[in-house]
Amino acid sequence: MNSLLRSTRFVAALVAVLLIPASLNAQAKPAAKAPAAAAAQVQTGPGGWIKEFGTMWTFDAPPLAYWKGRYGFEPTKEWLEHVQLSSVRIPGCSASFVSDNGLVMTNHHCARGCITAVSPKDTSYQDAGFVSASAKDEKKCPGMYADQLISTEDVTAKIRSAVTATKPADQVEQRDKAINDLQTACQSAAGMQCQVVTFYQGGKYSLYRYRRYNDVRLVMAPEEGTSFFGGDPDNFTYPRFDVDLTLLRVYENNEPFKAPHFLRWNAMGAKDGELTFVVGNPGSTGRLLTMAQMDYLRDVSYPLTLAGYKAQIALYKELVAQSEANKRLYENTVFGLENSQKAVTGYNAGLIDKNIMAKKAAFEKDFRARVMGKPELAAKYGKAWDNIAAAQKELGSFAIATAFQGFGGGSNLVNLAAGLVRIPEQDKLADSLRLPQYRGPGMARQKGQQGMNLPIDVSMEKKLLTLQFTRAQAALPANDPFLKIALNGKSPADAAAALLDNTTLAKADARKALLDGGAAAVAASTDPLIVFARSVNAMATKHAMRAAKLNTTISANVELVGQAIYAAYGETLPPDATFTLRISDGLVAGFPYNGTIAPYKTSIYGLYARSAEFDNKAPFKLPARWEAARSSVDMTAPLNFTLTADIIGGNSGSPVINAKGEVVGLIFDGNIESLPNRFIFTDDVARSVAVHTAGITEALKKVYGAQRLATELQTAAAKK
């Protein structure tokens, strides 16, 4: 299975929304008006909580009044500190210490790199799973580290006072220098990693100090058939039956790290209705987006993205249907695209929900009224919304042109040709005047790519380019200048063939020669793809530059909105996710689904059921260990469960703890209904999905013969 596609899972879900390939897609509608704000009003709960902003709380501003008001829960300072210090962040994911011997729990899909890297030549631990028989079998993960958040410090004032200039560009420079200075000073302490974290898009700055552990070893990982049981089809859904677990161990001086803080293992796990907390590092949310930004996503960006997925899925499905060989080649591409389609459709579901959008509109109205009600806020921030709206509207006005009058469509050769034409041109410009991908270190990356030996499937490239031309033909007027150049009277298929049958650019040498030859070589080239790229470049670059300028305006004003939100509401609103440590509260709960009810937990019975119900075919095939354990495992043991806590990509591997601070679960996904939570938090049917500690315990003992680890968890939990 293609590892790029496989990573289109929960961790990477945030990538899907941030990297919306607007230039790949078609059928944009003109930016329409958002539905009227109805009669919705901003409703505040305990401690000033506004539900739509969710519960991703920072440890330096725990919502004590809200917790007390909503649950009667009053944690001590020690409780919070203990929980914070028991948590660690690993690349792209979250994790936690679960024994005093440095044992760390995270998701299988968070440790994939390590599991693959430590596999011996003749065995894939990814396929076969791995259980270390003893400490000396634990395998060091190359390049892996774990960061433990030691302290945070509000440095807003320090950074603000460093910004004295009046010109925006100078301000940015001063701010970046202040941030850099703070980080460098802090980092000089040995073993520390420091980062200034920007909250509320610039409303608040905090200096986060981490202790970094560099010796992390693989202790136990189930087979991917278990951790990702149900595969792409079941991804983002629940009921679910995955043991998405990896156990790692932190070492210090070649000895297991005696972790002073770790979460005690509760082998009974989460109960229905129980108050729980998720501690981890959510990556990115868009809850502070303005209405205009959300309108743009709904009306312009997502329709283009989804139309692109739809067209590509149809193309690959047709190929898959043609032969068994094609099925092997492209079936996972179909699953991956369908998974992305599922994710974006899910995000969009919130944006097209009138009730959800009415709440968002009510909040924006309240927010703007607060800003306009204070002259100093009004002067600083009052125009930000309209500035964003104007820029989004203009972006929408040429979105179709951006998508189709250029180099989109996923053909690597077309992109490489475009790069060869653009590199000499962009090289001559000042950095800030370049297209975004050629700024700073981007130029070197672009050049480097041309010389790489890339595996290029020309026949597939031709199909993708034919598709792009076909879609361009449907989206653009018949007399469009791009169509004249691209098709020149031919059919899309013939035009794509004319370009790709006779190009030499599939070879790295040919590209390298043109790169080295510079503008003159490119101008002299008669390679049909270069000729095409030269002819199209002017209009494509015009759109791209116009879009880049508008996006800069949006960024600057988004920063103002962020500052305004902090000024207007303070920390009653948790900041958008920043891949830093948060604690989110929630209840263990099922939800209405499929015309009936989804249970709060699934069972090991259910795993065997789903496998049997698909005749034990992949991705529902049971690994051999589970086949063998069929008669000995406790079928009634809970396997996965759902809770209302607020999570997103980056939270993968987060522990779910109870009010005593014991681990009762391991976050690994959200249900499909939770996808709209990216923009506005709801918990009617949206749920986080976790592995249940009772299921993990049963699997360790009865399926994986990992009694050693089960005992370690149990023994550590019993310690005072």
Added chain:
Amino acid sequence: MNSLLRSTRFVAALVAVLLIPASLNAQAKPAAKAPAAAAAQVQTGPGGWIKEFGTMWTFDAPPLAYWKGRYGFEPTKEWLEHVQLSSVRIPGCSASFVSDNGLVMTNHHCARGCITAVSPKDTSYQDAGFVSASAKDEKKCPGMYADQLISTEDVTAKIRSAVTATKPADQVEQRDKAINDLQTACQSAAGMQCQVVTFYQGGKYSLYRYRRYNDVRLVMAPEEGTSFFGGDPDNFTYPRFDVDLTLLRVYENNEPFKAPHFLRWNAMGAKDGELTFVVGNPGSTGRLLTMAQMDYLRDVSYPLTLAGYKAQIALYKELVAQSEANKRLYENTVFGLENSQKAVTGYNAGLIDKNIMAKKAAFEKDFRARVMGKPELAAKYGKAWDNIAAAQKELGSFAIATAFQGFGGGSNLVNLAAGLVRIPEQDKLADSLRLPQYRGPGMARQKGQQGMNLPIDVSMEKKLLTLQFTRAQAALPANDPFLKIALNGKSPADAAAALLDNTTLAKADARKALLDGGAAAVAASTDPLIVFARSVNAMATKHAMRAAKLNTTISANVELVGQAIYAAYGETLPPDATFTLRISDGLVAGFPYNGTIAPYKTSIYGLYARSAEFDNKAPFKLPARWEAARSSVDMTAPLNFTLTADIIGGNSGSPVINAKGEVVGLIFDGNIESLPNRFIFTDDVARSVAVHTAGITEALKKVYGAQRLATELQTAAAKK
């Protein structure tokens, strides 16, 4: 559990749509235009099949060209005759012979009356299940019969030739007499039941001759906890885990009937992708409805119905939340209402689906063009659509008045008071001028009800009446004459209390006295409810009579449309369901659901899973026999499965057979996605749900100790 509500299941689903209590509900919108017909065109498949009309074929016009074209399936005349004669119809349901010893298979919910009736005083077979140890333990079902369709005869010409009058009323009388004569002549043969069936709303008439079997005995029935596992929440959904089975036996002369035709048992059951057929008696569909009729349902009728459910659900949920006693009293009412809400929401889902409606509009356009293209058809039928549309529009114009200016809202006492006021008044009128419910035998029923000892919960009545008045207040203008009478300046609760606290009508004697006293007694009564009914009666009756007249116009024109459809398309379109024997084709197939895939079959593992996942609480509690069988039953045995065959209420108990005519399953429900099939057939995600014969076989042997029956099935199947 309230048996009325429990019957709100699959069999009775058709009741829900036919008995839409328009007078119970609020918030009608003005009749809006249907979405434009887009570019949809009528698409015909093999044998002229138009998919939207589904596959409920009659045995006298089997779609041989379509079957051959679509599946390469060419049944012999004997195959069809054998299948027809192996099938029987029982009250409200379908069934089939499955052994040469008269064994009959149907659903548990089809035999509920018998199961209850034959239970001994100290045991409920409904709760405990029943397995006859030997033939002599089989228990005769009082009043139960089974009808076997022996022959059909096209009598359209006979009936048409009998209709010679020119006045519509005389025509109806002549037609009814012709039908009656045909039935009587046929029925005179001993043991025969004859019925003239009206197809295409009058396009075709057939005389159906049935052999009736009057001695039907209960052989085996599982516990309701098994047959209806998952209860109302899982009703209309899939994945599903129900053994919705009853085995009956037909006796003749006190001996098991030696059935010459029976379906052979295939204990392996249905396979993924297999061609299958459902043979049974679908009750009622609305696929010939005109656009105007569907618009009315979507824009007027269903919104009123759904608003009524919503309001009542909220009321009962509030009560349930108040105490454990209330929970016991009303929880099943909530489930029942939610089930009806689920059904109507499902029907409506098709009507609000633009793609589905565009297909329907394209068909109507094609249909009307065919009619208008032939002068004789145009003259006869050309105006029918516009006549229906005009009548529906007028009905919509006073739907809110009908719903609220009268006796609606579900208070039995209000209805009884209305009856007392109306009976003397309606008694004086000619039958055809009466309100529909007082016509023919209706009058006697209305009178009879007044003297019955009905269990009336006055406190609940008060809540329902308060709700109705509250909704009336919201729906009607403040100066509405009904509100003046009903509320008279009081709050809805006070007004309801004033009426119900002081009425004597809860007692049958008091009602009987008023009934016997006639108009004079009613006029003299000072009972507050009678006073109220007297004051409201004029306006309520005015609306009801106006609606009745419009409905008569609609019926007459609907009949014309039916005749036109038969004239224009012949039998390439199967007629709407008429609770007569049909054969429907389909493939065994899973479907996309919940963001992932539903498997084509579920397993016994899944039954234990769903029970464990709800902590074995009702309606997911396992009956004792299943608890006991946990370690011996084959968990991988398929339990339920899904297929694309076309079914609806009345098909309950239908066998699913394979191309060899062997039983591979037992229909008992449709998934929630199949509910819109009432109006237009689709099979993208709509599925019929059946019990798998492998699961039945396993349950008989390992759970119910019914080896005798398993052997009977197996032995009969092995016979030549």
